[in-house]
Amino acid sequence: MQNKVWQWTGPNEVTSGVAERKDPGSGEAEIRILSIGVCGTDLHIMSGHAGFGTPPLPLGHELAGVVERIGAGVAGWQPGDRVCIDPLIGCGTCRECLAGNKHRCAKSGEIGLHFPGGWQEYLTVPAANLYRLPDSVGFAEATQAETLHCCLGGIDKLNIRLGTHAAVIGDGPTGLYYVQLLKAAGASHISLYGMRDSRLDLGRRLGADVTVNLRSPDAAAAAIASETQDIAIDAAGNEASLKLGIELLKRSGQLLLFGLPGQPILADIQAVVLKELTLSGSTNAPQVWPRVLEMMASGSVRVEPLLTQRYPFEELDQAIAFARSEPDEAVKVIVGQA
Ligand SMILES: [Zn+2]
Ligand SMILES: [Zn+2]
Structure with missing residues (x-):
């Protein structure tokens, strides 16, 4: 056959x-x-x-x-x-x-x-x-x-309370799934960070309250200055997205590392320590x-x-x-x- x-x-x-x-x-x-x-x-x-x-x-x-x-x-x-x-x-x-x-x-x-x-x-x-x-x-x-299932496994690793503020970095399919899963888990305010307007629009339709196009540096800077997130999910997996995740979090925030960097990348561990962040990696x-x-x-x-x-x-x-x-x-x- x-x-x-x-x-x-x-x-x-x-x-x-x-x-x-x-x-x-x-x-x-x-x-x-x-x-x-x-x-x-x-x-x-x-x-x-x-x-x-x-x-x-x-x-x-x-x-x-x-x-x-x-x-x-x-x-x-x-x-x-x-x-x-x-x-x-x-x-x-x-x-x-x-x-x-x-x-x-x-x-x-x-x-x-x-x-x-x-x-x-x-x-x-x-x-x-x-x-x-x-x-x-x-x-x-x-x-x-x-x-x-990979995304839901990541959500399970976070302590999400009703009313939580969360940021998703990355506008690929996993970022768009994370927006929906955070919503379903009770997050009250979800920000989506990406590079493509069409996908950010889709993210808003799927539940993101705020979207930021990182190609516009002013918008990204304003978002960092004005937001304190309980949770950040790095669904992009590069040095810039990791940096942004650490910056967006409030003290004692949780960072989920989901996107896979193609090579070793640098991270501001001083900020992780001083802000008392929790970092979790997640796969299947x-x-x-x-x-x-x-x-x-x-x-x-x-x-x-x-x-x-x-x-x-x-x-x-x-x-x-x-x-x-x-x-x-x-x-x-x-x-x-x-
Ligand atoms: Zn796949
Ligand atoms: Zn085995």
């Missing part, structure tokens, strides 16, 4: 081909991939600077589809079930895995980053990595459960997936406004090219069906 596949084959290069379909083994399920989110991480890996993944490799870690076949010993799943996929795979036997923290497993890796991902018609994955989609959540939306959060799907189903987080472009699977190369060449326009590019 044949499987249509797109692979990352070299610096910024994708190539289509066919491969044999893999029969699901014990504990595995074969998923017909129906929707794929294009992530900044995909572009980063394809540039060759991510430090992991070796071409040729099908990428794709934001995935939704239907169960096609199940392997031996798989209970609770039937062909046709609508699912999204947690791409993270741990060893399953170490202390962290057994405690439900497979993202902290020394041997863990991700489908689409370290292992073959979902840029294919059919993908075989451990059945334990599947989550059932609520009827009201479409496949394109469901790809975003992966991104959202395996235990929050069911709550992400609850939030999507209930409408307390909205994904649809972020899905800006759609391409059929046959044009995955064009979707990638668009995401790379039009970062202002492409908030979240989806490959496959709605």
